[in-house]
Amino acid sequence: MFRRLTACLGVHSSSSQPREAVTASSAKRSLEYPTASPSQASSSRTSFSERTMCMHNHSGAAGGSVTAAREILPATVKPTHYRVELTPDLVGFEFKGVVDVSLKVNEKITTIVCNANELKIQSATVTSVHMKTENTQPATKITLDEKAETVTFEFANAIEAGATATLHIEYTGIHNDKMAGFYRSSYTKDGEKKHMVVTQFEATDCRRALPSWDEPNLKATFDVVLNIEKNFTALSNMNAVEEKDVEIDGKSLKAVKFATTPIMSTYLLAFAVGDLEYIETTSSAKAPADAVPVTVRVYTLPGQKEQGRFALEVCARVLEFFSEYFDVAYPLPKMDLIAIPDFSAGAMENWGLVTYREIYLLYDEKNSTAKVKEGIAYVVGHELAHQWFGNLVTMDWWSELWLNEGFATFVGWMATDHLFPEWKIWTSFITADYSQGKELDALRSSHPIEVEVQSPSEIIQIFDAISYSKGASVIRMLNSYLGTDTFKIGIRAYLQKHKFQNATTLDLWAALGAASGRDVAKFMLPWTRDTGYPLVTVLDERFDEAKGEMTLKLKQSRFLSSGETTAQEDATGTVWWVPLVITTHLAPRKATDHILSEKEASITFPYSKAEGAFWKLNFDTTGFYRVRLNEEQLRSLATLIKANPKALSNEDKLGVLGDAFALAFSGHGSTTAALELIKAFEAEEDYIVLKEISTKLDSMIDAWYKEDKEVTNGLKAIKRQIFSGKAKAMGFEYPVGEDHLSGLKRTLVIEAAAHADDAEIVKALQERFVKFIAGDESALPPNLRAIAYSTVLAYSTKPQEDFDAVMKIYRTAATPDQKVFALVSLGAVNDQALVDRLMNEIVLDTEVVRSNEVPMVIRGMTSNNPELVRVRALVWPFLLKNWDLLIERYKASLGLMGGLIQLAIQPQVGQEILDTVENWRAGKDLKSDEEKAKRAEDIKAISRRIDQAVEFVRGKTAWVNREREHVAEWVKKSSA
Known part of the structure; x- marks a missing residue:
């Protein structure tokens, strides 16, 4: 899953038809999928008599030992196959489900426990076979545990150990608007609000769509049937093999049946239903010998499919590259990529059906930016890497999430470099993942790459720069040390040995050790099991x-x-x-x-x-x-x-x-x-080096924002010395055929000069903006629009008029990236009444700004606004005032809520915000124990993000206090 939501976009802030019947070749391949063998069925599980909550010893910070109880299901049964039939409802938003789960029974039982969340179970029966004797019985009692997210089925007659069983469950669920589970996403077509439904299951939300054993090492195969409106398209992990008319509750629908999946984890299961269109190509890897052509499609809402053309081409080429590099063929007959309007992450690697936030999939040659093009190439590569690292070979438990995300990050950069070597993408890696991993891992509130997590609230918190960025950086370091050829041999062996199974970090070190003849585990374990560097x-x-x-x-x-x-x-x-x-x-x-x-x-x-x-x-x-x-x-x-x-x-x-x-x-x-x-x-003159120089100066201007203006003005003067001449020499026009890095450099130097208050650059952007909103699109090339929007709003003499103009751009922009750039830029408006309106009306109105876009508005305000002292002080009280509303909105997408909290705290400097946050966390403003307990529960899943934000503010405050006089004196001398 890709979660870094601005790094690949260049967000300018200072700091359809059903698939044809299965072909002969794909039918042959589908017969070759491994199924859950008896040995795999009991892999990595201990018996119910040994535990209901598994105890593990795991190395923690500084090599310490942590004993922790994982919230996992009893090992009395093990699922091997699911047959899932769902009937979505895009009007009333209540779907119906039937699931038949094939089980291997490990112990004599009278109860079966699995995961379920926000489902209404209507009935359940179990059919067991033991010693050739078959017995079917209904559940005598069904108990839902909301807190544990489980359902327990009790039966009158015991089921013997060694039996096989099929658990049949009928239930209903909700297409929520929380971007989790089997949820709804809205859009407007011809002035009318429409909906599609789609899934987001990672890490623990398959249980919102079907009763399931929702843990990564409880792999099974899946048969999926979706009963949908006849004018809609249904997608799932596999290709559709049959369609037929059905009548359900008096409605004439079509049932779309999909081929059986390979054995896989529940979090990778996926469905999408709606009014969709697609474009298509074929990916044909030259190796390994068993590689077969793969059908690649990009699905979008009506009218957007051509914006998927670049991603489609990248996808086909990346599939070929990975098949050849890993020497393991992509094992499915198709790969679908789909753009979703409401999406909490950046993208999600569901096997064979990768879901994307629109901005990470849709690119328009005439209206999108070069940075967005680069971002799409990387994110497509990242998600396709997961088809091997994560899907084919899956971490055994979430504590080793880095095996999925660290590798996908590393080889995502590798794939981008392979396709576009002229972009020199590995240089960008240093200012992106490498730097982000170092920044987070320099905090005491960081955690090891391998970190024990027990509950969903803990799991969600490690989808961060340690698992992704530090993980990728450590792999890059090891790749360099071992040599690229040796590293590749080891990775191939790791994938071959563990394909269709689960693996651990030690399995990876063993494969690389065998390839290199070195004790890789010995020298790499401190890097993954200890905090810091x-x-x-x-x-x-x-x-x-x-x-x-x-x-x-x-x-x-x-x-x-x-x-x-x-x-x-x-x-x-x-x-x-x-x-x-x-x-x-x-x-x-x-x-x-x-x-x-x-x-x-x-x-x-x-x-x-x-x-x-x-x-x-x-x-x-x-x-590192x-x-x-x-x-x-x-x-x-x-x-x-x-x-x-x-x-x-x-x-x-x-x-x-x-x-x-x-x-x-x-x-x-x-x-x-x-x-x-x-x-x-x-x-x-190098683009990436210049970008880092701008970033470093901005970090100082950002930290010194409460200090004497002479200091920040002096730092801006240094920026002008470096960037203004370059900006004026390069100019505002992007010549046809200009190379990628030159275009990015032109954008950078203009942005840096504008942010440094270069009057000539600011005036030119203002003039071009006037022409642009009057209808001359050539006045502002796509790469300059975000800079122009924020610059115009920051220096506006008619803020209401300019604000309305940028708001109109947000509402009518032809591409997702231009919508986002307009939205972020709104935060730069220099009229404080409009800032208040932006927060208290627009941010809170989901009919204006999508829930997944709110952090972008807040980011724009806390980064771009010319009155940072006032605006940064507004955001935290705003979040507290609307806490109940926001926590309810984001309770199923707490990564977004954690991001909002960080955006409210982290830009600030001073003891006041530190004291305020500490008092709030302690509940000093609350009267009752019940209120305090609720707040503690609310913030449990974002507590690490709060710790990190607070520590970062404390560090900035100490930096400014320690260096205040030295920097002021240096700026004074430099300006003389």
């Missing part, structure tokens, strides 16, 4: 001229953004295996490998003191660690960069910038030294 400090450097060698004395310790590592932690904390990889002027594009596997060690490498001499640890910023240089060493690199911008690779420049500012934030380094480093990049 190392800071490598250069304690001393000594040059031996006679030998032509440099010796560095190094020390490793945990890096915390607070800088508050204790002496005891330093002495007894994790010792990571750190691949140092050094580059020097003697061989700038080559590296010398060294391993730091102790607290302190010295390393020696060839060196000379020639003009332009340099050394740099962490070549190409591949290792920080490097701490002293100020003299940092100044030396700054001098090198200024004198010879090509001396370091772009990846190494990003590493130097990232380390310098992270160390300044933590107090391990000097902020003014980091700013001097920035000034060394005035001649920089």
Whole structure:
């Protein structure tokens, strides 16, 4: 599942027909799907007599042991096959369901327990066969446990161990509007509100659509039948094999039957029903030998299908690439991609039916941006990677979610690079996933990559930058160390051995260890089982001229953004295996490998003191660690960069910038030294490096927003020095045939100059906006529209008129990305009455702004508004005032609620917000224990997000307090 909702979009803020009958080739393949064998049926489960709540020991932070009780089902039975028949209702929104579950009975029982949530069970019977004797009996009692999300069926007669059984359940459920389970999504067609229904089951919401054993290692096969209106299209994981007319409750419908799925986890089951259209192509991998052509389709609402053309082409090529790279054929006969208007995540990897938020699938060559095109390519690659990592081989339990998400993130970048090498996407990786993983993992409130989780409320909280971004970064580091060919051999072996099964992190390390001949588990376990990552400090450097060698004395310790590592932690904390990889002027594009596997060690490498001499640890910023240089060493690199911008690779420049500012934030380094480093990049021309420079300056402007305007104005002046000349030289026109990175650079430098208050750039954007809303679309190329909208609103002299114009763009935009850009830009409006209206009317009205779009509005307000002091102080009270409404709206999509909380807290600075949040969490404004208990329950599933936001604010506050005078003095001197 893809959850990073703005990183691939370039959101500008500072900081149908039924499938044909099954073909001969696909019919042959469907017969080859593995089914749940008896050995698999009992895999990874213990008996009911041993537990009803499984106890596990798992390594936690700093290598500690955590004993935890997972909320899992009794192992008395194991499902092997489901037959699901659903009759959706797109008017009354109550669907009917019938499910027959084939079970292997492990123990003598009189009760059967499975998961169910917000379902009404009407009846249940079980038919068991033991010793050739068949017995059918109804449930004598059916008990729903709302809190545990289970249903218990009791039977009069015992079912013997070793029996097989079929549990038949009839029930009804709700097509909710919470973007979870089998839910409804709305859209407008010809002025009339319409609906489609679709599923989102990961992590634990299959139970909202059917009674099920809703755990990742309880795999089974599925037969699906959907009874739908005759003018609608029905989709599921597999291809439709039969359609026939049926009459249900007096209504004439069509029943669409789908082929049997491979054995898979419940969270991957999917359905979609509605008025849909599609475009189609074929993907034909050249390897492995058993690969067969795969039908690829993109489904959309009416009138949008051509916007799916780019994603369709990418999908076909990525399927071919992965089949050949993994040497494992994609095992289904088709791959459908579908765009959903209301969708809580970015996309979801359901096997054979991948669901997407519209902005991650739909691209219009005339109206969409280059950054959106890049984002779609990556997200399609990420979700298709899951068809192998997650679907074919699934983590055994959610504690190893990173096996799904870390790998999908890594190979998603790999696929994008394979298709579009000219984009130099791996350089972007450093400013995206690599940096995001480091930022989160530098907090005490972080968690290990492998983290024990027990309940749905805990599971949802690890869909974060640790599982995704740190996971991908650690894999990238290991891939570099082992070598790409060795790594590929190991990955192929892992997939072959565990396909159609569940696997663990140790299984992965074993495969890579066998391929490399190294004890991969030994040196990688601290990276996945311990929280944090190392800071490598250069304690001393000594040059031996006679030998032509440099010796560095190094020390490793945990890096915390607070800088508050204790002496005891330093002495007894994790010792990571750190691949140092050094580059020097003697061989700038080559590296010398060294391993730091102790607290302190010295390393020696060839060196000379020639003009332009340099050394740099962490070549190409591949290792997941920080490097701490002293100020003299940092100044030396700054001098090198200024004198010879090509001396370091772009990846190494990003590493130097990232380390310098992270160390300044933590107090391990000097902020003014980091700013001097920035000034060394005035001649920089690379898009990604320039983007990182803009980001670093924005992070300071953002943190200093309450301080003297002379400081933030001085920082903006530095931005203008770097970006304004470039913006004016490149201009506002995007030539036909301009390469991808040049177009992105043009957009970046104009945006950076505008955000830095360059009067000439601001005026040009205002003039072009006037022409654009008057009907001249050429006045604002798609790549500049978001910048223009926010700039115009921030500097407007007629805010109501401009606000209405941008709001009209949001309502009428031809593409999803242009709608989003308009929506985010609204937050920049400089009229505070309109800011209040934006929050109190528009955000709360789901008829105006979709629930999944609300975080974008708040992001725009807390990032772009020219009156940040006032606006940032408004958002938290607004959330509290509307808490009951919002928690009800997002109770099934708590990832969105957690995002809102972070957007309200994290942009702020100062003790006041910290105290306010602490008092609120403690319930000091509440009178009764019942109220306090309810609040605690409300925030349980977002508690980690709150912890992280609070810690980040605390770090920013300490940074500003510590560096206030130094930065003010430096800005004053720099402006003189």
